[in-house]
Every structure is written in C-alpha cells, then in structure tokens.
Amino acid sequence: MTDVAWPLRRSAPRNPWFRQHPSVALVVAVGLYxxxxxxxLFAGTPGDDYFLLYVFPVALIAMTFGLRAGALAGMSAVAFVVVWVVVRDISFSTAGWAARVAPLLVLGLLLGMAADRLRWAEAERLRLEAAALLHREAIEINDSLVQGMAAARWSLQAGEVGVGxxxxxxxxxxxxxLVSDLIRRAGMGRRSEPLDGSAARRPPVP
Structure with missing residues (x-):
C-alpha cells in the first residue's frame, strides 16, 4: 500500500504594513491630516494648493479600513478644507469648490471600494485553495483505502486469511x-477512537 504524500501549502502573500497594523495607519493618517x-493655515499663500496633500491620509484610511472609512476620510478632508477657507478668508466659486471637494470624496469612495473588493477576493481565494486541498486529500485517502481493500480481497480469495x-x-x-491528521490540521481536534470501532472488535490474527 502506497503512502500518501500531502501537498505542500502555498504560503499566502503578506499584507501591506497598514493592513497588518491598522492602528498605526490610523495614527499616521491623523498626523498627516x-x-x-x-x-x-500658516504656510504659503491662499493660492497654493497644499490642500491636495489631503489625498495621502484619505488614501491611507480608505485602503486600510474600506469603503465606509474611506468615505468618512474624504468628508474629514473636506471639513479641513472648509476650515482653511474660513480661516484664510478665501472665496471660491461653485466650480472651484467642486474642483477641490469632489476629488477628495471620490478618492475615498473608490479606494475604499477597491480595498473591500481586494479583501473579498483574497478571502475567496483562500476558501477555494482550502477546498481544492481537501478535495485532493480526499482523493488520496480514497485511493489508499481502495488499494488496501483490493489487496485484502485478493488475499482472502486466495485463501490467505491471515494475510488478508x-x-x-x-x-x-x-x-x-490520515483522517485524524486531516481533522487535526483543520483545527477540529483529533479522533482517539478507530473510525468505526472495528479494530476493537476484531479478534487477534492467529
């Protein structure tokens, strides 16, 4: 009877630092804001477009926490733009406001949506890989059982009862x-009893 060689698991790609440490990413984003x-407020002239730098904290929060956080980050950036306009006594037309506000909001929404889709795709990939691995292992266990049962049948038919x-x-x-190892690696514990108790009921081989 052949031994079953379990396939090696492919290591999952590492998440970027802001996914691994979301609290650190949040602190960095607040610092950037x-x-x-x-x-x-205190550098340059009102005509300088320093407000465009808000895209960095908005993008960081959206990629770290997803769509809802990205939308909130965009609105926060817009609120800071309003503070800048009020404090520096700047006046914009409707088109000027739209040109400054819309990119921040759209950036947070689009990046947040993309981050959520990436997380869903990664979870689906892991699920499919686990299902494929279980399928391969089930086939190998089945082959091992079939080979053993066939060999036992041939021995019994040949009159070699002890060998069978x-x-x-x-x-x-x-x-x-094999099944206990599969269950243990799936985190479901390990069976301590035979599969059907037949080993405990079989009489010793003469």
Missing part, C-alpha cells in the same frame, strides 16, 4: 491516521 492643515486480515488492519489504521 494635522500636518496638511497646519501647512494650509493483516492488510485490512493496516488499511484501517492508515485511514484513521
């Missing part, structure tokens, strides 16, 4: 070990 706000029983014992023990 503050830095850009100070820059717009030993092959059956080995096949059942091997199946129990």
């Amino acid at each position: 503050g830095a850009v706000l100070l820059l717009t 029983v030993r092959i059956l014992d080995g096949t059942i023990d091997s199946a129990q070990e």
